Amino acid sequence: MDVHLPSPLLGGLSPRQFMKRHWQRKPLLVRGAIPGFRPLLGRAGLFALAAREEVESRVVEQQAGGQWTLRRGPFARRVLPPLSRAGWTLLVQGVDLHLDTAHELLQRFRFVPQARLDDLMISYATHGGGVGPHFDSYDVFLLQAQGRRRWRIGRQEDLSLQEGVPLKILAGFEPQEEHVLEPGDMLYLPPRHAHDGIAEGECQTYSIGFRAPQRSELARELLLRLADEDAGDAGEALYRDPGQSAVRAPGEIPPELRRFAQEALRAALKDPQALPRALGEYLSEPKPDVWFEPGAAPGARRSVRLDRRTRMLYDGRHLFINGESWHASGPDARLMRRLADERRLDGAELSRASEEALQLLAAWCEAGWAHEEPA
Incomplete structure (x- = not known):
C-alpha cells in the first residue's frame, strides 16, 4: 500500500495525511468511502453465523419504558426477536475470522499497524435499533452496509454512565x-x-x-510470559535463607525475601x-475461540497466503x-517480513527462500496457518 496516494476510502486523503490529521x-x-458497497452477508447468513458456538454475538434491545436488555449468543433463529419488532440489534463480533470477504475488507485498513488492527463487527438492527449513547476506548471506523443509520456524535466531557x-x-x-x-x-471516531x-x-x-491494551493488562501478560520463559531454565534459583534468625515479629516480610523478589x-529481563x-x-x-484446520505443505514454487485467522508480526x-x-535475519527475514506485510508470497519470491525457510512455511501450512494458493 502506498501511504502517500489519495484514497477514496479516506475522503481523498492519503493514509499518511489521515494518520497525521485525524x-x-x-x-x-x-x-x-466505498461506492456501491453492499452487505457481505445477507440477513439469513448473518443470523446463521450468530447461531454458531465459536462466534461471539449479542442481542441488545430497548424495551417499552426505556429499559435495556442484553443477551449473549449463540442464538438459534427462533430465539431472535421477530423482524417486525422495532428497536433491537444483533452484534456479531470477529466476522473477519469466519468470512473471507470480511477479512479482505479489513485489509483496506492496513495503513494502521497490524498489531493495532482488531476485528470487524457487524451490527444488524431493525428500525430504531441501537445500543445507546456510549464511547469506545479505541479507534473505530463505522461503515454503512445496508439501510440508513443516524449518528449523533460529540466530544463528551462527562463520561459517567x-x-x-x-x-x-x-x-x-x-x-x-x-x-x-x-x-x-x-x-471515523477517535x-x-x-x-x-x-x-x-x-x-x-x-x-x-x-486493539488498545491497558497498561496494567499489558504488564500482566508480559510478566506472565517472562515468568514462564524463566521457569523453563533448569538452573532456576529457589529462595534460600540459611542465615535467617528467629524472629519476634513473624508477620513481617523478611528484607532478604524482598531483595530476592527484586532480583x-x-x-x-536480563536478556535484552x-x-x-x-x-x-x-x-x-489469536483470540481464544480461534482454531485452525490442518493443511498440506505447498508444492514447488506455488504461491502461499496466510490464513485469514493468522496474526503475523x-x-x-x-x-x-x-x-x-522465531529469530530471523538476512534474506529469509526480509522475505518473511514481506509475508507479514502483504499476507502472501508468490512463486518467484518463494524461489529465493532457503531450504530452512521453505521448511518453516511448510510447517505453517500443515498447521493451517497458511495455505497454498490455487494455480
Whole structure:
C-alpha cells in the first residue's frame, strides 16, 4: 500500500495525511468511502453465523419504558426477536475470522499497524435499533452496509454512565453533530468520542475496531510470559535463607525475601530481547475461540497466503506468528517480513527462500496457518 496516494476510502486523503490529521485526534465523515458497497452477508447468513458456538454475538434491545436488555449468543433463529419488532440489534463480533470477504475488507485498513488492527463487527438492527449513547476506548471506523443509520456524535466531557444498566450507556450525552449514513458512507471516531447510532429502517453497520491494551493488562501478560520463559531454565534459583534468625515479629516480610523478589524481576529481563519477544508473542496471539484446520505443505514454487485467522508480526530480530516466535535475519527475514506485510508470497519470491525457510512455511501450512494458493 502506498501511504502517500489519495484514497477514496479516506475522503481523498492519503493514509499518511489521515494518520497525521485525524488518527486519535478528530472524527472524519466520508461520503462514498466505498461506492456501491453492499452487505457481505445477507440477513439469513448473518443470523446463521450468530447461531454458531465459536462466534461471539449479542442481542441488545430497548424495551417499552426505556429499559435495556442484553443477551449473549449463540442464538438459534427462533430465539431472535421477530423482524417486525422495532428497536433491537444483533452484534456479531470477529466476522473477519469466519468470512473471507470480511477479512479482505479489513485489509483496506492496513495503513494502521497490524498489531493495532482488531476485528470487524457487524451490527444488524431493525428500525430504531441501537445500543445507546456510549464511547469506545479505541479507534473505530463505522461503515454503512445496508439501510440508513443516524449518528449523533460529540466530544463528551462527562463520561459517567447510567447505573443499573447492562450496557455502558452515557448518563448525560450531549451530541454536537448529526449525520445520516447510507451504504458506502463511513465515519471515523477517535477513542472516547461519544456516539449514538439509530437505525432508520432495517440496517447493517460494519465496525472496524482497533486493539488498545491497558497498561496494567499489558504488564500482566508480559510478566506472565517472562515468568514462564524463566521457569523453563533448569538452573532456576529457589529462595534460600540459611542465615535467617528467629524472629519476634513473624508477620513481617523478611528484607532478604524482598531483595530476592527484586532480583527475580531483574533476572527475567536480563536478556535484552526477552521483553520484545514476549510483546510480539502476546500481540500475535489469536483470540481464544480461534482454531485452525490442518493443511498440506505447498508444492514447488506455488504461491502461499496466510490464513485469514493468522496474526503475523515482526520486529528487527524476530518473526511472530500466532503467539510463537522465531529469530530471523538476512534474506529469509526480509522475505518473511514481506509475508507479514502483504499476507502472501508468490512463486518467484518463494524461489529465493532457503531450504530452512521453505521448511518453516511448510510447517505453517500443515498447521493451517497458511495455505497454498490455487494455480
